[in-house]
Amino acid sequence: MSPRKAVAQELTKEMVMAAARKLFREKGYQQVSMRQIASELGYTHGSIYYHFKNKAELFYAMIETDFKLLDQWLDDMMNLEMDNDRKLKEILLAFIRFGLSHKSQYEMMFLLADEEVKSYVNKGPNESYEKFSQSLLELSKREITIQQTWSIFLSLHGFVSHYCRCDETYEDVENLAHSHVNFILKSIG
Amino acid sequence: MSPRKAVAQELTKEMVMAAARKLFREKGYQQVSMRQIASELGYTHGSIYYHFKNKAELFYAMIETDFKLLDQWLDDMMNLEMDNDRKLKEILLAFIRFGLSHKSQYEMMFLLADEEVKSYVNKGPNESYEKFSQSLLELSKREITIQQTWSIFLSLHGFVSHYCRCDETYEDVENLAHSHVNFILKSIG
């Protein structure tokens, strides 16, 4: 008898994304259902499909902004007044910090194997990696090869993906992060 | 009218695991359903629950043997007649090769975040890592620290988990694997 809400509380993409983001952060992609998101907002799940084609599109829309955040962090880091060696270390640490402070987003960007999700997530990570790789090449004054930047990325990725799985925060593993980054930097020292 | 199959084709744990392994390899844990496994064998999904408590237990039973396989590979590697430096390199490569040749198992051992699965998978990876770590310490004659073995593991893990996600085989990325291992070894050289 009430197949329509008043316009004062009309559903927007932003509202859906906000609710999704909240649940996503708490439980991860697979554990959040469209019905949960909708009921969080007092709507039925069908209404979400008016605003987003499917679950993967909704969640990709969410993390798209986070890719930009990662890129922004890298830019900010590069613009700091600091000697290159120190900066290099900070960039690697920043990557880890980003990953562990945005676990669900990191999960979706680099970890999820879901085919539906992968069809959305391809440009983003590539561009972010490009920026990351470029930064490393600049800071080391071309003393490292492209292959080395890829190995650095993979080594950081190993750290982040491992600690993404456990419930530990960045603060919990900060010391380990430092030692891992030092380990990596020894390879190019 | 036929709630029982003839004994000639009675379902066994081994049959279920074989069917599960086949589908698992093709599609990964999440994409394989109990009903698919059962219908692969011409049974109903309920019958699987007579032999296994739940999906996680079934799949853990499957990969338990693969943990032993990984441990065995490490042992074999250690018993080879070879100088330590070369052996060290071979061990790291073997880890990558194992991961990419048993993607679904690796996924379940080290990647899956599913709570139900994690409750089963804990001893296995830990023991395998212990063996791995011990091997490194031996081969490098205590020149590396425990922390370094952990960083080595994480760096390898990054490589494997990244290429697990794509559909590439070990052969596809063999060259990259070599260069990544060389990169890692530079840190302890």
Added chain:
DNA sequence: AGTTTAATTAAACACTGGTCAATAAAAAGG
């Protein structure tokens, strides 16, 4: 007023993992 358009609902579909009473086949006991 009537018409059009945009947004929401509820019901449906085809799945999922998991449980369980009913049941029939096989094994055991007499």
Added chain:
DNA sequence: CCTTTTTATTGACCAGTGTTTAATTAAACT
């Protein structure tokens, strides 16, 4: 051989999932 017990299998069921769609209504336009 007949009866009882055990064991393995079924199929119906539950609660949940992502997704589609016809119906409905609120709002905007004419």
